[in-house]
Amino acid sequence: MDIRSLSGNIANRIAEFETPFFLFDLDKIVSNINHLNASLNPAQIFFALKSNSLIPVLETISRHGCGFEANNVPELEKVIAAGSHPSNIINSSPIVAASDVRKMYKSGVDCFTFDSKEQVQNIKFNAPGAKTVMRLSSTNEGSRFNLSKNLGIDPTASADLLHYAKANGLRIHGITFHVGSQCHTPFNWCAGIDQCAELFRQFPELEMINIGGGFPVRYNGSIPDVTYISQVINDSINKNFEKRPTLYIEPGRFIVGDCAIACASVINVHHQKSISRAAVDLSVFGGLIEIIEVGDGFQYPIETAGNGEKQLYRIIGATCAGTDVIVENIQLPRLKVALRNPKNSSRIYLLNTGAYSLEYVMTAGTNGFNGLTIPRVHYIKDGEIVEEK
Ligand SMILES: Cc1ncc(COP(=O)(O)O)c(C=O)c1O
Missing domain, CATH: 2.40.37.10 (Lyase, Ornithine Decarboxylase; Chain A, domain 1)
Structure with a gap:
């Protein structure tokens, strides 16, 4: 703009x-959503509202078919205030406090993420029966903001953690990773998708991959185009999976x-x-x-x-x-x-x-x-x- x-x-x-x-252009938000849907064809966009939670922005995004990625009760309340329903929320941060997991689950949020045994226990006690997603640490090389230093299980320990979650009765639904915010390296998505595919081969009950956000915005340097990034991602999915898994994305920056x-x-x-x-x-x-x-x-x-x-x-x-x-x-x-x-x-x-x-x-x-x-x-x-x- x-x-x-x-x-x-x-x-x-x-x-x-x-x-x-x-000054926010709500019409431009709609065209960004349409652009991402058309080029990548995800099953669902979940907008990461930590990037912007102004209610008119959330209302616009909700009206155009997106869900939300939210991590605590205040974020849940904003989604509700924007006229959406808790069932349209997924949680992708694996460090949500026990009281927030409980309240979010009771209100209708049905998808939680873990990257540690402790969070497996947290979900088991506070959101029994919810769908669960394991978050991997993946390469964030070439992204302005590294999001894998603090969060995500090391891929070498990921199969063990999935076994642990299953043994504790969790409903295993999918795998997620984040390539880093403002990602300039489309290869990062391929690396994460390769890691997901490896786990899909070992755990046939897995259905969904959530490839996070990271889609870049033009500031003062050149960026890869989202159409090109989408093509790289779709090629990588086609190469790795016989049947396309349910594809979730949770962009923040690119949408707003x-x-x-x-x-x-x-x-x-x-x-x-x-x-x-x-x-x-x-x-x-x-x-x-x-x-x-x-x-x-x-x-x-x-x-x-x-x-x-x-x-x-x-x-x-x-x-x-x-x-x-x-x-x-x-x-x-x-x-x-x-x-x-x-x-x-x-x-x-x-x-x-x-x-x-x-x-x-x-x-x-x-x-x-x-x-x-x-x-x-x-x-x-x-x-x-x-x-x-
Ligand atoms: C779990 C999660 N998903 C999605 C996003 C959104 O990332 P971006 O704004 O780079 O699209 C973030 C950003 O911090 C995040 O932590």
């Missing part, structure tokens, strides 16, 4: 909105990542010969935490409405933290602060900020760290702006 592709009507409206704000822009106003500029400093009323602690989570080299694409001669800027957030750097250096048309009428100050737009952004600040009320303003949220639905009051 970029500002230049917005209709004139919408661009004019958002130019009037108070900053900071996020490129559906939002964040808008901030410049509140201070210090022009200098070499690199100038511009501070904005947004912050890495106000919805952009992934900038520091992934370390050097990551940035959201940035646009401004202005034009004219470009200058080199370091853009920082509105806090005193030395880590609050939104971009180390970027060429932008000269930025200005309008002290008499701050509404006329330059604005910057950060693109593709829909995943793992506001999720980190939504519980903070109206102000966060260092008195930060928590951004407002507006939506585009059916081509029209829906404004948060």
